[in-house]
Each structure stands twice: as C-alpha cells, then as structure tokens.
Amino acid sequence: MISVKEAKYLISQHTTTLNPVSVDLANASGHILAANVYAKYDIPAFKQSSMDGYALKFEDHQQELRIIGEMAAGAATEIAIQNGETSRIFTGAPLPTGADTVVMQEKITRRDGNITLNDPNLKPGANVREKGSEIKTGALAMEKGDLLSPAAIGFLAGIGINEVSVYPMPKISIIVTGKELQHPGEVLEFGQVYESNSYSLYAALKQEGIEQIAVFEADDDLEILKKVLQTAVADCDVVLLTGGVSVGDYDFVIEAASYCGIKQIFQKVKQKPGKPLFFGTKDQKLIFGLPGNPSSVLSCYYNYVLPAVKALSLKNNSIIEVQARLTHAYAKPSGLTHFLKGKYENGMVTPLHAQESYRLSSFAQANCLICLDETKAYFTENEILNVLILPA
Ligand SMILES: Nc1nc2c(c(=O)[nH]1)N[C@H]1C(S)=C(S)[C@@H](COP(=O)(O)OP(=O)(O)OC[C@H]3O[C@@H](n4cnc5c(N)ncnc54)[C@H](O)[C@@H]3O)O[C@H]1N2
Numbered sequence: 001m002i003s004v005k006e007a008k009y010l011i012s013q014h015t016t017t018l019n020p021v022s023v024d025l026a027n028a029s030g031h032i033l034a035a036n037v038y039a040k041y042d043i044p045a046f047k048q049s050s051m052d053g054y055a056l057k058f059e060d061h062q063q064e065l066r067i068i069g070e071m072a073a074g075a076a077t078e079i080a081i082q083n084g085e086t087s088r089i090f091t092g093a094p095l096p097t098g099a100d101t102v103v104m105q106e107k108i109t110r111r112d113g114n115i116t117l118n119d120p121n122l123k124p125g126a127n128v129r130e131k132g133s134e135i136k137t138g139a140l141a142m143e144k145g146d147l148l149s150p151a152a153i154g155f156l157a158g159i160g161i162n163e164v165s166v167y168p169m170p171k172i173s174i175i176v177t178g179k180e181l182q183h184p185g186e187v188l189e190f191g192q193v194y195e196s197n198s199y200s201l202y203a204a205l206k207q208e209g210i211e212q213i214a215v216f217e218a219d220d221d222l223e224i225l226k227k228v229l230q231t232a233v234a235d236c237d238v239v240l241l242t243g244g245v246s247v248g249d250y251d252f253v254i255e256a257a258s259y260c261g262i263k264q265i266f267q268k269v270k271q272k273p274g275k276p277l278f279f280g281t282k283d284q285k286l287i288f289g290l291p292g293n294p295s296s297v298l299s300c301y302y303n304y305v306l307p308a309v310k311a312l313s314l315k316n317n318s319i320i321e322v323q324a325r326l327t328h329a330y331a332k333p334s335g336l337t338h339f340l341k342g343k344y345e346n347g348m349v350t351p352l353h354a355q356e357s358y359r360l361s362s363f364a365q366a367n368c369l370i371c372l373d374e375t376k377a378y379f380t381e382n383e384i385l386n387v388l389i390l391p392a
C-alpha cells in the first residue's frame, strides 16, 4: 500500500499532455493555447470614432464648422473634410480623411447646417481610436500556455482570428460495475441500490468543460467488463471504472485490466475513503479503478482524477489547496490519510456529519475536503490543516 503523496506522484509521472489540435474559435473556450497567436491585421483597422458627434480638424475647433456629410458605423465610402468643415459621425465609424478629432454631440450647438463647439477641454485626437491601437499586424496577441477565457475568445475574435491550436480536452469513459445497480427513476427491487457514481462523475467532468463522456454499465460479469473496458481504452484518453476493485468474489476490475493489457501502476492507497484505488496505464491512456462507494468515488476523483485530467489539457493541474483552522477537535486512527467532507469559511474548517463512504448527503453540502495526516490520530481545536477547496 502506498501513501497519498506517492500515489499523486506516480499519476503525475504517467500523465502526458495530449497532442494539440486545431479548433474553431467558437469551440475553444476553456482550452489552453498550444501555439502563440499573432495579429494578422492592425486593429482597429482604421481611425475610428469612439463617440457619437462630429469629426473635425482640431486646428478648427474654435470656428464655426459646416456639416458636409455623415459617417455611420460600417460606412463603406470614404469622405474628406477641408478646413472649416465637419462631418456627422457615430461611434465605431471611420473618421473622414482630414479629420483628427471628434467632439461629442452634447458639446456643440447646431444651427442651419453648421456647428460651433462648446468643449473647452477638447484635446487634439480626442474621441479617436487610432489604427492599430488595440494591436498591430504581426504583434503577439496571446501566448502558448494562455487560458482561453471568455474575454480571450472575444479578444481573438475581435482581431479576426477564427481558428486556434489548443490542447484538447480528454475523451473519457465511465464504466460502472455492479449487478445491484438500478437507474434513478426506476423502482428498487430487493437488494438493489440506485446508481449514482456515473451521475456524480459525469457532472464533475462537465463542470470542467469536458464534453466527450461515454457511460457504460458492466454488471458484475468479467466477460462483459473485459469487452467494455477494451472498447473504452481503445476509444478514450481516460477510463474511470467504479466498483469491483476490492477483494470480493465479484470484483473483476483488476483482472479485466490485466486482460486488456493495462499496466498496473498501483493498487491500494493509505487513505480513507478510497483505500482500494487502482491506477494503470496503457500507452498514454490513464485508467482509474475507483472504489465503488459513492463518497470514495468523488474523493478519489478530486484528489487524483481531476489533477490528471487537467494536466492532460495542460491546465493548472490541481484544485486549490489552502490552510485552515479546525473548529473543533477531531480524532481518527493513525495509519491512513483521511479526507473529510467539510465546510470551509473565513479560514476555519468544520468536518461535516456522515463521513461514511457509502453516504453522499454531507458531500452534497461540503465545499472542501479536509486532509488529515496519515501518521496522526488526534487533531486539536484551532489546529491548522490542509484543505482542498472543491470546484464550485
Ligand atoms: N474484505 C474487504 N472488504 C472490503 C474492503 C477490504 O479491504 N476488504 N474494502 C472496502 C472498501 S474501503 C471499499 S471502498 C469497498 C470498495 O469496493 P469495490 O470498489 O469493489 O466496490 P463495490 O464492492 O462494487 O461497491 C462498494 C459499494 O458501493 C456501491 N456502489 C458501487 N457502484 C455504485 C454506483 N455506480 N452507484 C452507487 N453505488 C455504487 C455498492 O453497491 C457497494 O455498496 O470495498 C470494501 N470492502
């Protein structure tokens, strides 16, 4: 049995970033750029008004100006102004040739096709966005490794980029094992339990922006499991199995993994919940055998699967870890790291009720996992502990 630290290290050692792919900008949100992006154009592509008003030569601002035309946003034909002239102009429209300044329409008096300015603070170039002031042709717009946030997507669209090279999100299969499982919504027969693991995992992966998720059911049948696992490993970057990883007569995950050519990296971690956790690889694919209890599944997901899944896409590869003070004393046997469902608030953390691994009720209320050191048995009130903040 290995420690939590060793398990995390081994997973990170076997996790390699996926090969970059080219995607439409519209589908790139949340990805990490796999190549620098350079501007193809000066943006703005022309001198542009930032206000509704009148365009003029600044040197004329103290004289009456004759309105000789209009430039609206999207104006397709250029016009020119001479000294003593002005043009009506609207926000986003190109400046007429010869104009260098825009006065806001609130700051003029208009009479008989002429205007006089009432803007003592007007400066040369006021209310004008210079050509290339956002970015110039050939300039570095965003760097390899940058996250494509909504703002980044908008920025790139705004400079005319429609395709980017990114690290893809992994394709993931979830395989639930267990003859006892019944679908939510159906009637529970004697001995059945509602299947919840695929739901929590699917929701957690969706929360990370992962779209390609397949769910399979493998009963408690070794032959079915071998087939399903083989297909899943062939098709996906990551396979998450739940249940069937312990020592019972119907726990076939280890055997099926071996049959499918999956190399076992470790099985069993000194932790609670999730002690029987299995991790293996095939080529660059990652296979996690998550212990079936619903709370063990999620605890192992946040501790091991999520960092690996993020690392595959070169995303910041861990969930936020903070230190917090324990609100009241807590005891556990030494020998295993315990991950407690907890509530973190203002630097304080409280273990919630119902820590048993078959229960999710307190996990549903938790916003963190409290990490209790493997070697220790007693934790005092106000003791400072490591806490994993769960993604909101
Ligand atoms: N003799 C031993 N028995 C067990 C040990 C052990 O060391 N020696 N370890 C215990 C621990 S700890 C865990 S955790 C579980 C892990 O067992 P498995 O991974 O083989 O999981 P299952 O036996 O298939 O299921 C455990 C539990 O979870 C329920 N389950 C399974 N899948 C789902 C699902 N998709 N949705 C909801 N609930 C699910 C299942 O019905 C069981 O109640 O082994 C202990 N035993």
Ligand code: MOO
Binding pocket: 271, 272, 273, 274, 275, 276, 291, 293, 295, 296, 357, 358
């Ligand atoms: O390690 Mo198991 O997850 O406690 O039931």
